[in-house]
Amino acid sequence: MKNALLYVLLLATLLPTVSQWGTIAYYHANKAYIARVLCENRDKPDLHCNGQCYLAKRLKAQQDKQDKETTERVQNMPVLHLFYAASERFLFAPDWCEQLLTALPVYRFPAYNTPTAGLFRPPQV
Incomplete structure (x- = not known):
């Protein structure tokens, strides 16, 4: 059952590609009939259409x-x-807010030193 579903889905996926190949296969299978009856240039054999x-x-x-x-x-x-x-909309702060923000002390983070200096050293034998 799963295999049948797989083949049906695969065929449905490939159908647009297969339709052009089907037209080409129909042409090659019925080339003589198409050249004799359906060809637009059947009265001009020198074109070899x-x-x-x-x-x-x-x-x-x-x-x-x-x-x-x-x-x-x-x-x-x-x-x-x-x-x-x-x-x-961006609302800009009024002048009193800017003055208040500049008057407040800004907290600065202390410099952070990573403790990797002691970890990366050659092994001692």
């Missing part, structure tokens, strides 16, 4: 259809905002 115009037209139509579906899917995709930026 052999139905390649039909193949190019079908591949372009498939690509256009796939591009259209992709753009529609992207345009209809809901937008998920992960971050919210609050638009707050």
Whole structure:
């Protein structure tokens, strides 16, 4: 059961790629019929088209259809905002706050010396 589900999911994932190969395989399997009936240049044998115009037209139509579906899917995709930026105004402090802050003593942290000087020394034998 798991293997069947795996193959179905794999086929569904690879289907857009396989569809172009399917068109190419159909062209090679029916090259004589396409060159004789469906080719646009069948009345001009000196071009040696052999139905390649039909193949190019079908591949372009498939690509256009796939591009259209992709753009529609992207345009209809809901937008998920992960971050919210609050638009707050910055209020500057009045003059009396600045004077108060400059009058208060600023606490300074003492210089911190790491105690690694005694740890990193060569071993004594």
